[in-house]
Amino acid sequence: PCRMRFLADENLDLSVIRRLRDAGHEVVAVAEMEPGISDELVLASANSLAATLITGDKDFGELAFRRSLVHCGVLLVRLAGLHPEAKAEILVRVIAGHGPELVGAFVVVSPGMVRIRRATLE
Numbered sequence: 001p002c003r004m005r006f007l008a009d010e011n012l013d014l015s016v017i018r019r020l021r022d023a024g025h026e027v028v029a030v031a032e033m034e035p036g037i038s039d040e041l042v043l044a045s046a047n048s049l050a051a052t053l054i055t056g057d058k059d060f061g062e063l064a065f066r067r068s069l070v071h072c073g074v075l076l077v078r079l080a081g082l083h084p085e086a087k088a089e090i091l092v093r094v095i096a097g098h099g100p101e102l103v104g105a106f107v108v109v110s111p112g113m114v115r116i117r118r119a120t121l122e
Helices: 014-022 039-048 059-066 084-102
Strands: 005-008 026-029 052-055 074-077 105-110 113-118
Touching: 005 014, 005 039, 014 026, 014 084, 039 052, 039 059, 059 074, 059 105, 074 084, 084 105, 084 113
Parallel strands: 005 026, 005 052, 052 074, 074 105
Antiparallel strands: 105 113
């Protein structure tokens, strides 16, 4: 299995972070380092760690695409209403199935669907 490095945004459940760590992934959590930092700083932190950002915040789509901020990958979790353990299992499966494809891509994970959008080079 592909071991990956992630930065977990503050809106990610602690149980999801623990499950990803249990699956062998390196997960740095914003809540454990600098709670309350701006989205731009969260993205900069992910970049400095060469980590894919996992977030539930749609604003990162704005930063990644409209403002073309460089990123090592953004995994947008759209699993509202699911129990944290269910979210965790879905994420573990998505990462196991798509690992390397996630790096540098903007990925939306919603119930029953994974959309991977590669950054376009101009």
